[in-house]
Amino acid sequence: MDTMRERFAAIVSRLLDEDPRLAVVLAEIGKDGFADAARAHPDRVINVGIREQLLVGVGGGLALTGMRPILHTFASFLIERPFEQIKLDFGHQGMGGVLVSAAGSYDWPAGGYTHMAPGDVALLDTLDGWTVHVPGHPDEAETLLRDAAAAGDDSVYVRLSAHANSAPRDIAPGRFLTVRKGRDGVVIAVGPMLDNVLAAVEGLDVTVLYATTVRPFDERTLRAATAAGAGAGTGAAGAGAAGTGAGTGAAADVVIVEPYLAGTSTGAVNDTLADRPHRVLGLGIPRRELRRYGTIDEHLAGQGLDPASLRERIAGFLRR
Incomplete structure (x- = not known):
């Protein structure tokens, strides 16, 4: 390739x-x-x-x-x-x-x-x-x-990046692609993070959206995905709180995994969901500098973006 x-x-x-x-x-x-x-x-x-x-x-x-x-x-x-x-x-x-x-x-x-x-x-x-x-x-x-x-x-x-997913997806410029659907939250994987995200959420009941265009932010697809999950009433936030559950009152849990500075798009998620209860976790490159050369895979692990680290952080966020 x-x-x-x-x-x-x-x-x-x-x-x-x-x-x-x-x-x-x-x-x-x-x-x-x-x-x-x-x-x-x-x-x-x-x-x-x-x-x-x-x-x-x-x-x-x-x-x-x-x-x-x-x-x-x-x-x-x-x-x-x-x-x-x-x-x-x-x-x-x-x-x-x-x-x-x-x-x-x-x-x-x-x-x-x-x-x-x-x-x-x-x-x-x-x-x-x-x-x-x-x-x-x-x-x-x-x-x-x-x-x-x-x-x-x-x-x-x-x-562009030397880090790439194993296979292409049928993307449309400007739109998020729904890779899989679930009820316990939405995980947005940006660009080359998709393979690691899919490995990390295997067995978890979450929706995965694939973003290859992050600006403008695809508010429409994210709102539809969170509405579907909230309507099911089985999300971690909705299941454990009185007054939530099925319907529009359930909170939306969103994780966005980006191959650059952590939190870059959390503001966009918050703006998209400003009119409804939600929680957002932004995963990406932290501000601390890794001062050893290593390889791309070693940097991914060092920044907590390998599948094992992502699973721990995503699952922990959804359980809270």
């Missing part, structure tokens, strides 16, 4: 042939994947070198001319380092583009903390109007990249 980054280079290279409005801007990282595209479209594949602020500034300038820029580098260099340029050159100027990251929260542990960006989505949340896609498989990355490239003048962030 190819990686999400390999799929990104192949798909966007083809899209450059099909759409003269597209342009790719690189900051050295990923240039080899676009070697053929650069020869075919030397005016629309631009490598600015290791200058990430310039990367975003050039993208914003291209957008001002009516182009649809696609910017790519590691997440820490694409979102964190040039954040002021994102805020001004895209947001303040009202321009749109596609930011495509790699390396995620800790995809390359040997690169150290400079190459890790667990706070990228939370940082983008301080800006208005960004769509955020978090694919969990290369096939899903292709679907979301094609959608982002064709999305008019919207601002879109596509968060």
Whole structure:
């Protein structure tokens, strides 16, 4: 299976042939994947070198001319380092583009903390109007990249990762996918966390929603899932309290498992369910820094995102 980054280079290279409005801007990282595209479209594949602020500034300038820029580098260099340029050159100027990251929260542990960006989505949340896609498989990355490239003048962030689920799902951009239904709570698995979540909740009577687009947040699907669970009246919160149970009075229990900073989307869950009783647990990367290199799997375990740790935390939350 190819990686999400390999799929990104192949798909966007083809899209450059099909759409003269597209342009790719690189900051050295990923240039080899676009070697053929650069020869075919030397005016629309631009490598600015290791200058990430310039990367975003050039993208914003291209957008001002009516182009649809696609910017790519590691997440820490694409979102964190040039954040002021994102805020001004895209947001303040009202321009749109596609930011495509790699390396995620800790995809390359040997690169150290400079190459890790667990706070990228939370940082983008301080800006208005960004769509955020978090694919969990290369096939899903292709679907979301094609959608982002064709999305008019919207601002879109596509968060690619070396961490992937074993199989793709039939996703629709902007919507959560219902993977399984249950009555004791709702667990939202974001992007590459799906496999670990499914292993963690095996045997638990919970609904699992799969999110590959987290902004805008799919309020409609979450409300429908929590209403169905509350109506059954068998949830942990509803079964143990007087006056709850079957019907709309039962509280909703929601766990969201994200491959970046823990709690990034708990506010979105709270806003979605503001008119009804609910509890929410946000699982993800804690703020403490793991200072050993290790592997992706070791970082997942160290952050409590392996199946065994997730099961303990999810089951404990639902029992309370």
